[in-house]
Amino acid sequence: MTDVLIVGAGPTGLVLACDLARRGAAVRIVDRSPAPPRTSRAKGPNPRSLEILDDLGVAEEVLAAGSAPLPMLKYRDRLPVAEADPWADSAPSPDAPYDRGWLIAQWRLEEILRDRLAGYGVRVEPGREVVGLAQGTGGDDGGRVDVAYADGPAGRARYVVGCDGAHSSVRKLLGIGFEGSTDEDQVMVCGDVDLAEGSLDRTRWHQWFDEDGAVMLCPIPGTRTGWWFQAGPERDGRGRPLAPTADGFRRLLARHTALPGRALTRAELLSTYRVNVRMADRFRVGRVLLAGDAAHVHAIAGGLGMNTGIQDAFNLGWKLGLVLAGHADARLLDTYEEERLPVAARTLDLASERLRATLEAIRRPGGGLEAAITSDTTGLGVGYRWSSLAAHHTDAPTGVAAGDRAPDAPCADAVTGAPTRLHRVLAGPRTTVLGFGTGSSAALRGAADTYGDAGVRTRRVYAAHEDRAGAEPGSVADDAGHVAAAYGTEASIRTGTGTVVVVRPDHHVGLVAPADDARSVGEYLRRLHGAGRSAERPSGTVDAVR
Incomplete structure (x- = not known):
């Protein structure tokens, strides 16, 4: 029988699968998509996630495949008005060698993690949509989860972890609430685009913020002409946002930048982003758990979405490993929700706070996305001092405390x-x-x-x-x-x-x-x-x- 079935093969699911596989657990990881998505989506790991990727043995490959974050060049009325480098005063320290995040297309990060997982003999199973979950009644020692798929034979696992995104089938099958709000007024259109070679300086993240809209273009590492495109949407006569199209992107480019629309030669993976702030009311029901966007979604500001999911997985993996090995009681899994749910709640607040700061900043000429970046968005300060796993000793020396991230040196x-x-x-x-x-x-x-x-x-x-x-x-x-x-x-x-x-x-x-x-x-x-x-x-x- 499979020890752990992971549903969803994004960064959260892949990190969890790698961590469990290296512990000797029998892991399966399935994804409803027929093939890995070729989308850049998240812009890369923050410093804490880089530490986790280093532990998994893939950080050097991630660094080689990506680039350091770029200075931001801000425009108003098509003219450059300011430049900011949020990392100019940042440097590695003895306890934190990663002082900044890293730019890498999400598809490339997933590719690196899939290769790492394959080294343990585990491969993602595409085209497998979970449509049913039934937990056995044998208790923690004899229990299991029976899994039904849209196509193909059913399966069985000792545990199931839903890493299947904001529209999580696993969460819905469990009947777990996903309370929160969607701001229909905060809308952005996104996509991966190609610009004619030489159109823009690829050593800068270009940001045009005008009173009637915005366009942001950041070069995608590992490509010659690829860019992340984000913009305020076109709207119809009643002010409703229009669906993104390649021609619409060209019109937005021509309206806000000094580039002609024809400079945009390709646009794909187009989507509309709305600010969703939601969190599951539970992260565990018996032998089924949630991680990543399946458990929490928040504003894009600060780049915390993928990173919070990676850190969920790293918190959960060792606990599942010890329980599966018979070293720890299954109650250890309760500490996953105990530790990560408060972190998720704080992340929702932090991302919303950074979004408000960014929207305020871009109203002024020269303001930009640097307002979203603070020391809190590095992830290095996240700890669990409140946790039942933090054994506070009255005679402990002053310094690092139980629950804190263990410093590097x-x-x-x-x-x-x-x-x-x-x-x-x-x-x-x-x-x-x-x-x-x-x-x-x-x-x-x-x-x-x-x-x-x-x-x-x-x-x-x-x-x-x-x-x-x-x-x-x-x-x-x-x-x-x-x-x-x-x-x-x-x-x-x-x-x-x-x-x-x-x-x-x-x-x-x-x-x-x-x-x-x-x-x-x-x-x-x-x-x-x-x-x-x-x-x-x-x-x-x-x-x-x-």
Whole structure:
């Protein structure tokens, strides 16, 4: 029987499938489309999503296939009036090497993820529309979901995850409400277009904002003449928006820019976008869960749609993996909604707030889409301090807290001296126990003795002054002190008392505790991984991420 059936093969579904497949789960991923859509749609991953893609081993390919975000050139009455680079003052930091998002056509990102998934022996099954779901009554140990398709034989899975977009069939079959609003006055027409070569400078994102409309053109990376086209729609005599057409795009181009309409040589994948702000009232019903646009949709401002879905998938994948392996109780899945529903609600508010700021900005000559971009839209500040999985310790050092994103940091392998980054140490489908200071050695040994290879790795972090003779393979050398600074452990290292930090597989901190509190460390690990060596490790788990 299939362990997890994923419905929908966009970025959310593909990230979840990759994460589960590398854990050895039996995954199927189906999509109602007969072939992968060749559409650019979302403009690319934000910094937090880049960290996730790095963990999955595809970030380098994504960076090579795309481009850095471009400066924005703003026009009024066809004339350039201002230029803005929202990232001009941004730079990578030790704890966040990705300081900005990345431009890449969505079809290209999906192609990269499909190739990664195929490396695990799993391929997307196109033309498979789910039309029925029936959950078994065997309980969490014997339950299943029977799945009916529009065509072909029925299927069965232990869990089903709907990643099938705003019009989710899975959500509708579950009868889950999707409350919110649609603003019929906020309308935009979109499409992928070709412009005659040399028509516009491809090192800029061009934005024409006039009193009677707007046109935005951003070059699509990996193409010579391809552009993302967004504009206010043409309207009929009664002020109603007209459906997008290639000729309509040419008229909009001629009206607002200095380009002739004939410069637009191709227009496809045309659509009308309306501002929808909606969220499912539940993300889980028994053995069926929702992620991405199937669970929440919001204003386009800030580019948070695809990114929130990718981050949903990364939160859910490790929890499903541990439950399927028998290490964790199925109640662990309740923490998916506990953590991600409040994040989705905040994202709806943030995107709506950024949309209001953008609409206000473009009323002034020189204002543009940079108003949609803030530190909040990077995704790096999202955490789960309220979660039941955030074990707050009263004696934890000041610094990173349980629930926070685990900071990255440059470091080195303590045995070989090879330079690396902490997120590379954390990468892969495991919980990581980091030990700082000599006092952490006993806690690390206890975790290693209890769990061995059963989904938990232990890593000692050595400060510059500490003796590394006998360091275990994989131990971390923190000669510049970046790791200790990021985790607030300098004082405990100096005194030798030590600190232990448990990092979840999704790079969020679960526990920060004094090294002598082995009891708290053990209790936390037991909640996620059970009794340890008595629990069987799934035979197909893949540790390597490169």
